[in-house]
Amino acid sequence: MLMQFASLGSGSKGNATLVRAADTAVLIDCGFSVKETLQRMARLAFEPSQLSAILVTHEHGDHAKGVMALSRKLNVPVFMSAGTAIALDCMADPRVQTIDLHTPFRLGDLHIEPVAVPHDAREACQFVLGYESHRLGILTDLGHITPHVVNLYQQVDALILEANHDPELLAEGPYPPSLKRRVGGALGHLSNRQSAELLQQIDLARVQKVIISHISEQNNDLALAKATLASVMPGHEDKLQFNCQDAGFDWCQIQPL
Numbered sequence: 607m608l609m610q611f612a613s614l615g616s617g618s619k620g621n622a623t624l625v626r627a628a629d630t631a632v633l634i635d636c637g638f639s640v641k642e643t644l645q646r647m648a649r650l651a652f653e654p655s656q657l658s659a660i661l662v663t664h665e666h667g668d669h670a671k672g673v674m675a676l677s678r679k680l681n682v683p684v685f686m687s688a689g690t691a692i693a694l695d696c697m698a699d700p701r702v703q704t705i706d707l708h709t710p711f712r713l714g715d716l717h718i719e720p721v722a723v724p725h726d727a728r729e730a731c732q733f734v735l736g737y738e739s740h741r742l743g744i745l746t747d748l749g750h751i752t753p754h755v756v757n758l759y760q761q762v763d764a765l766i767l768e769a770n771h772d773p774e775l776l777a778e779g780p781y782p783p784s785l786k787r788r789v790g791g792a793l794g795h796l797s798n799r800q801s802a803e804l805l806q807q808i809d810l811a812r813v814q815k816v817i818i819s820h821i822s823e824q825n826n827d828l829a830l831a832k833a834t835l836a837s838v839m840p841g842h843e844d845k846l847q848f849n850c851q852d853a854g855f856d857w858c859q860i861q862p863l
């Protein structure tokens with residue numbers, strides 16, 4: 607079996623990504639209620655009893671809302687930073703295992719590399735997941751691209767990448783000034799332009815798919831995001847795909863070269 611991944615949905619109303627390889631399946635974040643999560647898993651023909659663990663990037667509701675309830679319901683362990691566990695007040699839960707953001711670890715057949723990111727949460731991270739020689743990068747919820755991020759995401763076979771907002775649409779949009787500053791700030795979310803800057807630094811010949819995610823429904827425009835990102839991927843534009851708040855995206859797999 608190859609490394610496969612799918613999204614249950616992505617955006618400010620909830621995020622969750624399934625990744626599986628061989629006998630291991632993990633859910634990265636669960637920003638939906640248990641009921642909604644199980645419905646969305648069924649849509650992907652994913653059997654919940656197959657889930658090995660949940661990985662959590664940070665405590666914001668759109669990533670953590672259903673995490674602890676789902677972990678109890680399916681009796682699976684949850685991996686997160688100590689800061690995230692403190693913020694979620696679940697340090698004492700026997701299913702919670704804290705991780706060090708600078709120490710990769712194995713989870714069944716998967717190699718998990720946590721990546722510390724600048725975001726306005728207690729101890730936020732993102733993940734690069736590996737199976738044999740294949741690597742999938744998940745990168746959302748960060749205010750800017752750091753050298754550490756470039757280093758860890760430069761060589762991936764597939765990338766789920768945030769393009770949250772367009773700065774002009776954000777400035778003109780309905781958010782109150784404090785929220786506009788937060789979203790657009792150094793600890794907020796990546797703009798289309800910032801995502802494009804990351805893409806300019808990764809190995810585009812290696813990457814098979816770039817799936818644009820965590821797109822703001824209020825402060826972005828799909829055509830604009832696509833144009834900005836496609837402009838830095840000459841000859842590789844067909845690798846761009848979009849994630850969606852309601853539908854997520856269906857199973858994709860990393861192809862052996």
Ligand SMILES: [Zn+2]
Nearest residue numbers: 666668669747
């Ligand atoms: Zn988020």
Ligand SMILES: [Zn+2]
Nearest residue numbers: 664666725747
């Ligand atoms: Zn967040």
